[in-house]
Amino acid sequence: MTSFDASAEDQGPRGTSAGGARRPVPFDLKGTMAPLTVLRLRSLDLAIVERHLRIKIAQLPQLFLNAPVLVDVGTLAGQGAGLAIEELVRSLRSCKLVPVAIANLAEELRERAVAAGLGIMQPAPARPRGEDRAVAGPSATADPFDLAPSPGPTRTPSPAATTPRAGGLGPVAPPSGHAGPMVITQPVRSGQVVYAQNADLVVLAPVNPGAQVIADGHIHIYSTLRGRAVAGVQGLLGARIFCQRLEAELVAISGAYLTADDIPEARRGRPAQIHFEGGECRIAAL
Secondary structure, eight states: OEEEEEOSSOBOGGGBBTTSOBOOOSEEEEEOOOOEEEEEEOOSOHHHHHHHHHHHHHTSHHHHTTOEEEEEOTTSGGGGTTOOHHHHHHHHHHTTOEEEEEESOOGGGHHHHHHTTOEEEOOOOOOOTTSOTTTOOTTGGGOSEEEEEETTTOOOOOOSOOOOSTTOOOOOOOOSOOOOOEEEOSOBOTTOEEEETTSOEEEOSOBOTTOEEEESSOEEEEEEEOSEEEEOTTSOTTOOEEEEEEOOSEEEETTEEEEGGGSOTTTTTSOEEEEEETTEEEEEEO
16 A cells, blocks of 8 residues: 655645645545446447346445446457447436446547546456356356456345345346355455355455455354355345354345344344345344
């Protein structure tokens, strides 16, 4: 991380004023690697993009509410030529996302992007889609975009229904086939997403703040859950989340969720299980 000190007042070297008295620097300007949600466009049809985006967000709205978004147009022909940038920005904001930058955009379009309020970025090359079961979401080939928290090549699973929190999701036909459990032995770090498709997920290390663990089946965390955990994401209402220490930002079962503020003080920091009952998430002792 590189840090730059600057002052709004006239300064000499290292924050010393013209009169020789040292003045406090009013801010630090730092370069840092912060997790962003990456929207990798694969279509110029923004009506289709917005429709699919709303479906994807609706199942677990808290995962993306006011999330900063980096738009990547590197997979589009002509590096975004023909893209209605202003309309895209309006569309993302209407979905309660916060577009902050665009990547792999053609040089001649960058002034338009800046005028629309976007910064210009050049991310690391994307990993080939479908390379890893842990990061490949269902229905990947049907979407006009990839939506992935970054850093890390991750994708959120496509929802099978669009009903938000109230009452949870209705029953959804379970996916065909159930693989053996996915086992994660390393800590899940901020910005990472692990998705166990058609499987249970077993995590033998902490899930850190800003990390997400997602499974079509149950989630077992034999450590501290400080990030977000979503079980039964394809509609399995009987799915459960188990953890040795509950300090989660969010827990969800099949579309019904609880945020950190909803966790009772008596359950915080203790072994717990989360299950779906009466149309909502409930937390019990483990």
